[in-house]
Amino acid sequence: MSRKFARSLSALWFAMPLVLGSAFAAFAQEPAPAPTDPAKLESELRYQTGTVQVADGKATFNLGPEFRYLDPKQSARLLTEGWGNPPGAETLGMIFPSGPSPLSAEGWGVIITYEEDGYVDDKGAEKIDYNELLGEMKKSAIEENKERTKAGYDPIQLVGWAEPPRYDKASNKLYWAKDIKFGNAPVDTLNYNIRVLGRRGVLVLNAVSTVDQLSSVKTSMQQLLPAVEFNPGHRYADFIPGKDKMAEYGIGALVVGTLAAKTGLFKVLLAGLLAAKKFVILGIAGLGAWLRKMFKKKEPEATAEAIEP
Numbered sequence: 001m002s003r004k005f006a007r008s009l010s011a012l013w014f015a016m017p018l019v020l021g022s023a024f025a026a027f028a029q030e031p032a033p034a035p036t037d038p039a040k041l042e043s044e045l046r047y048q049t050g051t052v053q054v055a056d057g058k059a060t061f062n063l064g065p066e067f068r069y070l071d072p073k074q075s076a077r078l079l080t081e082g083w084g085n086p087p088g089a090e091t092l093g094m095i096f097p098s099g100p101s102p103l104s105a106e107g108w109g110v111i112i113t114y115e116e117d118g119y120v121d122d123k124g125a126e127k128i129d130y131n132e133l134l135g136e137m138k139k140s141a142i143e144e145n146k147e148r149t150k151a152g153y154d155p156i157q158l159v160g161w162a163e164p165p166r167y168d169k170a171s172n173k174l175y176w177a178k179d180i181k182f183g184n185a186p187v188d189t190l191n192y193n194i195r196v197l198g199r200r201g202v203l204v205l206n207a208v209s210t211v212d213q214l215s216s217v218k219t220s221m222q223q224l225l226p227a228v229e230f231n232p233g234h235r236y237a238d239f240i241p242g243k244d245k246m247a248e249y250g251i252g253a254l255v256v257g258t259l260a261a262k263t264g265l266f267k268v269l270l271a272g273l274l275a276a277k278k279f280v281i282l283g284i285a286g287l288g289a290w291l292r293k294m295f296k297k298k299e300p301e302a303t304a305e306a307i308e309p
Contacts, residue, residue: 049068070094075094095112096110110221116200119199120247120249122169125251130161163192172198172236173225174195175221176193177214199230200244202254
């Protein structure tokens, strides 16, 4: 597997769904545009440094000299023209190390999104057995691979934690990294994740690279961790019980994947499962295949097992 493929949005399916709604339809059905000349594209990218506001002013990145930022429009150009992803992904922009070009072999970046699903209760976070959770996620991946291979896709293996999950209750930040293998690729993919909990939702930071870049990515992500905060009025501590919305999931679901935990998707799933007279716990491992079937209007009952904490 090339480094460019490791950076593609397809690598994010196993870590966190990014493309939703009609954007996913484009991701699933439209071919990626031909990459443009890297030198030309790099010269046209307009990086920002210093203080950057995202999510309609809900959060701030205080970037030091180690990082630079591309706004959503510029990030879309990089993702499609530079990294060869299909168009349609909606992000809040991307952050890159200041050194290598994101278009170089060693380049990588952090995709920023925001999930306004409500306040995520962190009660019991310290009691989660992440090794047990990893075991269940691996089992789910095995089940999903049965469907993937039948459909002609390479299997995806969750090798393990490249960085075990850790939740900092003082800062309300969660981070972890997964080592993922696509088919017989000679180099594994690294997904390094940061989640910043806020009053009304979660700021999502996903770094995609190859696993041999773990050391540099880990160093950069640990530097980035204290650089991002929700602004006053949107912080975790600003939550008003009884008034503000509560999320449908907890800390564990942030690690497994939260899209299946959203109320709207559960309603759709419930109707389909009752009609099929079968019980399936749908989670991140099988979510990509399920959504492809939904958008392409294929058999609705072909789902995959996974777990939600």
